[in-house]
Amino acid sequence: MGKFKFLSIDIKITKEKLTDGFNYLSHEGLAQIFKRIDQLGIKKGVDQLGLEKFINQCAILAAGSGAITGVGGAGFMVVGIPLDTLNIVTQQFRVTLAITYQKTGRYQVRFDDFFELVVRSLKSDAGVVVTKTAMEEVAQKLIVNIGTRASKKLVPIVGGIIGGSANYLYIKRVAETLKNAK
Secondary structure, three states: OOOOOOOOOOHHHHHHHHHHHHHHHHHHHHHHHHHOOOHHHHHHHHHHHOHHHHHHHHHHHHHHHHHHHHHOHHHHHHHHHHHHHHHHHHHHHHHHHHHHHHHHOOOOOOHHHHHHHHHHHOOOOOOOOOOHHHHHHHHHHHHHHHHHHHHHHOOHHHHHHHHHHHHHHHHHHHHHHHHHOO
């Protein structure tokens, strides 16, 4: 009888590779989402609708993806959750830019300056220097915030209601935190 050969997996190296991949994704992914947002379009939206209606529009867009993901059931979650996550992050970024424009009159914001505002919107330390570590922490908090809601989306109808409501309330809460920030 032949000998079985077991795979040798170095857990430490595997963990380092996963961490490096996540860190790259957190920085590059957030930067890519930011770069794809039309900042002039946000200025026009706030000027046309007013800040509250613009925030409400973003919250409704977030609620839509949450409801669709929740109603889709377990099979749809494989595709729906990543798309829902992308939409929530995008709406959070849009709300942050809209409030920045309303407070400062500036609609062109650099990513590094913008990221400090995102840190504040997640109730992180306002004095945090934007570093790779801060970006990783923000990405992890976004995933945790979104992941806890995602687990509630397994029952289709109730999942749609919960998913949509959770996303809507999340965006509204982010807006309130930013509006009240100094």
